[in-house]
Amino acid sequence: MDIASAHVKGYLVEHTANTPQQLRRANMATILAVLRRSGAANGTDLIDATGLARATVIAVCDDLIKAGWVQELPAQKPSTGVQKGRPARVFEFDARAGFVVGLDIGMAKTTAVVADLKGAILAKNTVAFAAMGVRADSPAPRFTVIDQAICAALADAGAVPGEVLAAGVGIAAPVDRAGNIPSGQPMWKTFDTGIKDELQRRHGWPVLMGNDANLAALAEAWMGVGAGVQDLAVMLAGERIGFGLMESGRLLRGARGRAGEVGSLELLDGVGTPDGIARLARDLGAQTETAELTQFPSAEQVFDAAARGDAAAAKILTTIAVRLGRVIAVVATFTDPELVVIGGAVAASSAVLLEALEAELANFLPSPPRVAVSPLGDSIVSLGAVRLALDHVQEHVLELVPGGGGMRGRNSRQME
Amino acid sequence: MDIASAHVKGYLVEHTANTPQQLRRANMATILAVLRRSGAANGTDLIDATGLARATVIAVCDDLIKAGWVQELPAQKPSTGVQKGRPARVFEFDARAGFVVGLDIGMAKTTAVVADLKGAILAKNTVAFAAMGVRADSPAPRFTVIDQAICAALADAGAVPGEVLAAGVGIAAPVDRAGNIPSGQPMWKTFDTGIKDELQRRHGWPVLMGNDANLAALAEAWMGVGAGVQDLAVMLAGERIGFGLMESGRLLRGARGRAGEVGSLELLDGVGTPDGIARLARDLGAQTETAELTQFPSAEQVFDAAARGDAAAAKILTTIAVRLGRVIAVVATFTDPELVVIGGAVAASSAVLLEALEAELANFLPSPPRVAVSPLGDSIVSLGAVRLALDHVQEHVLELVPGGGGMRGRNSRQME
DNA sequence: AATATTATATTTAGAACGTAAATTTATGTT
DNA sequence: AACATAAATTTACGTTCTAAATATAATATT
Structure with missing residues (x-):
């Protein structure tokens, strides 16, 4: 040894x-x-x-x-x-000496992204489980759907499975440093804990698991507004708040992979629940007197109404900003990031929240961090999964054989 | 290059x-x-x-x-x-190929610890500024007192200044990764920001600065109950709460050295201020009806009274446990430590708080971290300073010359 | 006392690596 | 065609590590 x-x-x-x-x-x-x-x-x-x-x-x-x-x-x-x-x-x-796959496996859909070894995004494919007739609680057929997303993306990228050197996977559960899910949500448990082995078995790639918010932080530090920032907090805040924390350029995972995971927030004045932006907008919208918002309100409707000058909608946004601001204030107090990024599908619409949010932060922090909105949209987790896979490849370059190697069809490059 | x-x-x-x-x-x-x-x-x-x-x-x-x-x-x-x-x-x-110095420079007193290169503690010396007639707000003469503590400890250890390879210094202010104090407390500012250069100038040693709670974490991970724990939170909670956080065996510092620093806690239900155990015990003691506690109450008196069965004192301890429990709950939520250690001079008496504290934690966390009391007493910060200096020496061994080297009197070991 | 045993240190020969200097090569300029 | 230039290539050499052979220092055996 x-x-x-x-x-x-x-x-x-x-x-x-x-x-x-x-x-x-x-x-x-x-x-x-x-x-x-x-x-x-x-x-x-x-x-x-x-x-x-x-x-x-x-x-x-x-x-x-x-x-x-x-x-x-x-x-x-x-x-x-x-x-x-x-x-x-x-x-x-040779950026094409191999490829990596990034997966964002969500409750409702799976996104697969294929990138070359320099991180250039070559293809992206999203498949909804519902569209394929898969029930939310049935683990087995999900893998068929996931494979479909992967294969379509690979084909789009002009890659064959044998050329993939690693795959990163983001899921909405804590993932510890060993890549295990210590205690998943009851319903997902059987599925989540099996993902890694099953994917590895099906394709033969090294599979790296990551928590979705953590991968969002990797993505943001890689190609988002967090590029170059060593101490970064990324908040995924669609349905449920979750943070990905980076300190000194390294991802924080915690003892059981729960770093940045938000459980109950009942201790926080004026917060209470870890509800995210979309959910808050819906819930608060349903309670207003603006007719348009009370019936089947969606987050978009609330944001649109506020943009048009609807007072009730504007008040909702302020309420949301105050809540998020307080959560961020607490996280920033203890982890001291240079920048906090709001990411995910709601990021774009969240730009209007920034001002109120920064005002709220100033109430609690003497020197608050910068706050920004992610430019990566709903690709943020799958891009983070790509980054995770790339990091693995970069760390193990000389142990790997480019172009697939092993039993798989080697490409002509390495035949002499 | x-x-x-x-x-x-x-x-x-x-x-x-x-x-x-x-x-x-x-x-x-x-x-x-x-x-x-x-x-x-x-x-x-x-x-x-x-x-x-x-x-x-x-x-x-x-x-x-x-x-x-x-x-x-x-x-x-x-x-x-x-x-x-x-x-x-x-x-x-050769553990005696050199020595390191660990300093805990507090508001009222300075402690100097001398250790050999294996980390064996050889001497410890504490000097109170007041005892030497130094006013709290006069920076200059403090260095004389500090030097006195250092020299006495070195003499005790049988070491000469030329044999010291590095010194670690703990202060109650944020210290960033570069060793600078980004924005000290108003009163300490002129003194704090000058400590590093002045000590370096006086003794010629490499001087490493560290926040007191951060150094407490280093000490605890080194020789306390946190030994072997990769994800650790150490809470200094005497007068004022402060955390030292370690993730994956590395100290978290944050963008401006504020990681683990507790500012205002007004957002936390039932907490409000970052007051520590000693201060809370005093303040709450002054408000009881137990005669002994209302007049000049001290933390010890409250703990003693509770130990003797005084109901009011017991209630105070419960209140303290609840407050600390809530702060720990929030920190643990976001950083997910395996173990939380209560450290500092109040640690020993805090053992009676553990049960109530764990009960409070269980209210907010599904799987709370272990909680323990530090065995390192009020040496915790100076031991952390020793560890900081040792880490520096270990990282730069081959660049250093053992036994002092350079212009200083080399010892016989390295003469040929 | 002489000899065997044994674990270790030391010596020797060899292979891989990186460097500096000399040499060659490929291009453009005069 | 002769020259200038920048880069690649070759050559000679010093350093490092390794494996194998040899020497050494202790104990055990005869």
């Missing part, structure tokens, strides 16, 4: 003993990471980025090409000035 | 390019870490722990001996069985 780890009075110490071979692997990982984000690079670029000598950089790149992670591009004309000297070899991380 | 780092759409990626020399350094760090926790070890032990070959292990140990971090012990008689074969060389991390 080359890893020794031990608990030292509560401190987990991990030691990695190194051999020259592992040294080369480390440098491969380094250069691969540089290439992943730099589009295309030549030897000199990589020398500058890594500090390694030219001979080493080229040797590593050749190794990476042989391994299938990197492609060599035809020599480029210099964009600035004239071509001087021997043309540089140009290397590029 | 050999480190390339860049922001990739919100993700900080750090790459370390490696050379053979860095490889040896990594193996030195590995073996040093194994030795630090294993007391004493021979070649075979280290081979098992690291996976390196015998020749490498011995060579690395010789390097470490030459560098001053490791000592070779005379061959040991085997405790079990008889000595067979050539006796093994025995290596030991």
Whole structure:
């Protein structure tokens, strides 16, 4: 073994003993990471980025090409000035050396997203369980629907299942660090706890599970308004409030995967329940005197009415803003984020809440965090699932075989 | 440069390019870490722990001996069985290759603790500012008092200032990841923000700043009831409530160092203020009809009276337990710790609160965390400061010179 | 006392890696 | 065609780790 780890009075110490071979692997990982984000690079670029000598950089790149992670591009004309000297070899991380799948498995529907290894979103597919005649409480046929969403998205992306290197899955239940669901909601329990193994069995991919709000935070920190923010709170607030918390660029999960999960809020003055924006809008709408809102009110109707100047609707929005503001105030008090993002399907309409929300925050916090609305819409969880899968792939690049590998049909790239 | 780092759409990626020399350094760090926790070890032990070959292990140990971090012990008689074969060389991390200082700088007094590099506590010294005639609002002479506490503790430990490799400092103010105090309390501001530079200037040590509750968490995770717990909340609750939060074995600091800091709690039903146990006991005691408690009541008097069966005092304790329980319930809801520890000077007497506190927690949480009382007493912050300094030393071992080094008097160990 | 046993340290030879310097290569300019 | 230039490639070398062979220091056996 080359890893020794031990608990030292509560401190987990991990030691990695190194051999020259592992040294080369480390440098491969380094250069691969540089290439992943730099589009295309030549030897000199990589020398500058890594500090390694030219001979080493080229040797590593050749190794990476042989391994299938990197492609060599035809020599480029210099964009600035004239071509001087021997043309540089140009290397590029092969974003199509594999694919990842991101799943958002909800109560009513499942969304599958396919991305390449650089995170470019290639396809997205949503299938409602109801539309396929699946009852809410029947676990087995759900997987058929989920597979259908996956396969359609893969086909759209021009990928075959064998090329998928990992899948991330978001569900509305706590997920601990090991990827287990400690104690699911009664109804979902049998289904939730089986998702990981069943998907792994069906497709043979590594499957990473994540709580929906946590994945929303990953997505937001990746490609939303939270990009670059190290300390971030993302609030999913459609039907039910839930937070995804990142501190120092890392996701907080908690002992049982419940970090950011909102249980009862009866302790919070003027809040009481963890109801989300859509639900509050509906419930409060039903109680007003505005005729349009009392009958079959929907969140959209309330927001629309407020936009048109309906006083009752405007009052509802203020009430919602006050409630959310208080919840955010408490979370921000204890976790001190730089930015709080409101995400999910209700995010777009929530922009009108921002001002009232910030006013409420100011009542309770001396220096409140910034508040923003997510641009990722209802893709936020599936994008987070993609990010989760990408993180797994990036962490295990050199252990994986690009293009499917293993028993599955290898593509021509890696045949010699 | 050999480190390339860049922001990739919100993700900080750090790459370390490696050379053979860095490889040896990594193996030195590995073996040093194994030795630090294993007391004493021979070649075979280290081979098992690291996976390196015998020749490498011995060579690395010789390097470490030459560098001053490791000592070779005379061959040991085997405790079990008889000595067979050539006796093994025995290596030991030299816990006295240097020292660390932990400081708890409070409003009224300063405590200095000196420990060796294995974390053994060698000396402790507390000096009250008042006793030295220092007014609360005069920054300058405080450093004289602090230095006095440090020097006395160092002398007690048999260490000279030149042998100190780092100092950790705990203060009752937020401290961000860079070690700065973003916005101190008005009165302390000029003093607090200057502590780090002034101590560094006076002694030449690396000085690490930490919030008191955060350091309490480090201490508890190190040598308290929280040892081995990855997700931990430690509540300092003497005069004012403050939390130190650890997730996945890492301290949470937040964007401005305010993670775990309790501001106003007016949002929390039945709580309102962040008053701690001692303060609540005093305030509530003053309002009872028990004569003993109304005049100059102190926290101890209230706890004593309750222990003797005084009904009013018992009621006060229940009130306190309910308040604390509610605060803990909210923190636990959002951060999901495995264990909550009550720490500080009031910890010992707080044991009687545990039952009522757990009952209150059960009202709000479906699966509440364990709750315990810290065994570290009022040393908790200074021990955390020691841990902070030790962590710094461990992280930078191979950059430091044991025994003081640099301009300071080297000790004989490293002269050749 | 001499010899075997045994676990360990040390030496030796070899392979992999990274670097610096010299050399070659491919392009554009004169 | 000769030259300039920038990059790739080759060469020689030092460092590291490993495996195998050898030496060493203790005890046990004869």
